[in-house]
Amino acid sequence: MRLSANASRIPTLVACALSALVSSFSFGAKVSDLGDTTRTITTPATTQGLNYTEDLGDGVTLEMVWIPGGTFAMGSPADEANRDADEGPQSTTAVQGFWMARYETTNAQFRRFRPKRDSLDSEGMSLDGGDRPAVYVSWDDAAAFCQWLSERSDRKYALPTEAQWEYACRAGTTTSRFWGDSETSAGLYANTADRTLKGRWPDWTTSDVDDGYVVTAPVGRFRPNAFGLYDMIGNVAELCLSTYQPYPYVETGGRNEPGEQTIRAVRGGSWRSHGSICRSAYRDKNVQYRPLPDTGFRVVATGP
Ligand SMILES: [Ca+2]
Ligand SMILES: [Ca+2]
16 A cells, blocks of 8 residues: 555554555555545455355345454544544554445345335435435344344344444544545545535535435445445444443443443434534444434444
8 A cells, every 4th residue: 555645644553553454455546635635545455355245135235345454543633623522532442354344234135134114215305215225224123134144144244343333434544534634525435415415405504515415325326445345424324333432442341232222323424414524533323223314334244
């Protein structure tokens, strides 16, 4: 991986982890950010052999990307623009390698589990297209989907922990977004509350960007991050396995255990989110039984 202007901004510890992380990547493509930085996005090459596709039947598949393990600075630095207090303190967090779905779980995928389910609409705008992310999915619904997947596979599926989610979203970056720090570049990388939405609902508070979508977009329409993951920021906010607890993040203490009526972390912002909160470190939360029109999920997997 060729790091350009941003290299000097990466802390030593993270840089070492990043170096180990990307040592297996064999090629990259230079991408110019419209904001304040230019950086190099790498595409996993030698690790692509670890990627796999799960056949869900009826022509529906689930594409899984290998995320190499590493260490990263979790949370946002105190001087990050629009930072919320719950994003700190930052802590060095280790993540073992795992697979993550390349896309948010779609309605077509979820209907292989619950054939009659419907993602409904938002004020007359349909959310139910087969290639759009499933919404009005509670944490309990998402966990049940993971259990169903695990039973038909030799791998164990789950929702990502907050550490897995943020590590995967950042993909080696320490900027506020995986594309840099620019809020106005969001239209290239993420579906957020933009001018398109304001055109439909003028009273909404939106960012001065244009991504072309009022509500959910079909998955994979925007640029991916360096791991090849799409829509990590925006489109639908993503349910995590982790309960919503103060930082520093630790794996122990029941943070990632099952529960009932528990408040769970939700990450990445959505089509309803202003760009100021569509950042890698931003944390939202929701009680696990409540379905919402802008909240969905993607799965992770471990196993042979
Ligand atoms: Ca939008
Ligand atoms: Ca998302």
